[in-house]
Amino acid sequence: xxxxxxxxxxxxxxxxxxxxxxxxxxxxxxxxxxxxxxxxxxxxxxxxxxxxxxxxxxxxxxxxxxxxxxxxxxxxxxxxxxxxxxxxxxxxxxxxxxxxxxxxxxxxxxxxxxxxxxxxxxxxxxxxxxxxxxxxxxxxxxxxxxxxxxxxxxxxxxxxxxxxxxxxxxxxxxxxxxxxxxxxxxxxxxxxxxxxxxxxxxxxxxxxxxxxxxxxxxxxxxxxxxxxxxxxxxxxxxxxxxxxxxxxxxxxxxxxxxxxxxxxxxxxxxxxxxxxxxxxxxxxxxxxxxxxxxxxxxxxxxxxxxxxxxxxxxxxxxxxxxxxxxxx
Numbered sequence: 273x274x275x276x277x278x279x280x281x282x283x284x285x286x287x288x289x290x291x292x293x294x295x296x297x298x299x300x301x302x303x304x305x306x307x308x309x310x311x312x313x314x315x316x317x318x319x320x321x322x323x324x325x326x327x328x329x330x331x332x333x334x335x336x337x338x339x340x341x342x343x344x345x346x347x348x349x350x351x352x353x354x355x356x357x358x359x360x361x362x363x364x365x366x367x368x369x370x371x372x373x374x375x376x377x378x379x380x381x382x383x384x385x386x387x388x389x390x391x392x393x394x395x396x397x398x399x400x401x402x403x404x405x406x407x408x409x410x411x412x413x414x415x416x417x418x419x420x421x422x423x424x425x426x427x428x429x430x431x432x433x434x435x436x437x438x439x440x441x442x443x444x445x446x447x448x449x450x451x452x453x454x455x456x457x458x459x460x461x462x463x464x465x466x467x468x469x470x471x472x473x474x475x476x477x478x479x480x481x482x483x484x485x486x487x488x489x490x491x492x493x494x495x496x497x498x499x500x501x502x503x504x505x506x507x508x509x510x511x512x513x514x515x516x517x518x519x520x521x522x523x524x525x526x527x528x529x530x531x532x533x534x535x536x537x538x539x540x541x542x543x544x545x546x547x548x549x550x551x552x553x554x555x556x557x558x559x560x561x562x563x564x565x566x567x568x569x570x571x572x573x574x575x576x577x578x579x580x581x582x583x584x585x586x587x588x589x590x591x592x593x594x595x596x597x598x599x600x
Contacts, residue, residue: 351555352378355568360396360431368403378567386559387420395430408438424448437517441546444536454531
């Protein structure tokens with residue numbers, strides 16, 4: 273073929289052979305890249321679908337009633353365990369509703385030979401502690417053949433002890449801290465600081481004592497006396513609960529209800545506890561069923577967040593300035 277024929281052929285097709293090959297290679301690379309991207313996108317879709325499934329499955333598990341897990345575990349005779357851990361308060365895991373729910377489930381289970389309430393608490397709300405105390409007494413009346421024993425971990429003080437005295441017996445370690453049978457109310461006074469800073473307090477109330485114990489105003493003797501009366505009244509309720517629960521086991525010691533805290537060894541001598549032992553020991557040697565089933569309610573994630581955020585928003589400012597009566 274002559275040069276003129278070649279030029280005529282190139283002109284007829286509009287492309288040189290090298291240019292056509294380059295376009296084919298480019299097209300192949302584009303197709304291959306598209307397929308690779310599609311495969312990658314498909315893998316990510318599968319991954320996210322799997323992740324969503326796992327997340328939804330986890331939510332389903334947390335939403336299921338805790339009793340489903342218990343019934344599966346509580347086959348045959350066993351010792352039921354309920355943990356009371358931390359400060360006893362409406363916005364904590366150790367709130368009355370939570371603890372009572374666990375105790376109710378433990379007593380209602382037909383395989384329960386005895387119940388252990390394992391306590392590790394410095395105290396807290398006298399209202400919450402009192403409600404748990406009353407619920408334990410009621411459950412023991414409804415289930416007279418099922419004993420309940422309190423087992424103290426590191427500390428069972430004040431409100432924690434208020435709860436423990438409702439048990440048939442209390443066991444602790446020699447080094448555990450028990451007692452602290454007293455009530456406190458604390459806050460701050462900023463009057464002198466405000467005076468030095470030149471800040472004027474403007475408080476308007478309807479009711480002669482509505483501003484009682486306001487931290488930014490001078491304390492009034494009549495208000496302090498009234499607050500002390502409230503503390504004495506709650507203290508008397510606490511003492512009555514201890515005497516009702518411990519009875520003649522208490523020793524006649526003038527410091528017993530002074531708010532002092534005692535070691536487990538001292539507490540045994542004072543009649544505050546009945547013996548030394550762990551949960552395993554009580555299950556094995558006292559109840560006679562070493563198989564322990566945990567009935568402590570587990571609050572789901574969303575309920576926990578909603579409860580804590582809601583209560584914290586309602587009480588945060590009040591607690592920061594003035595804390596009400598506490599058994600701690």
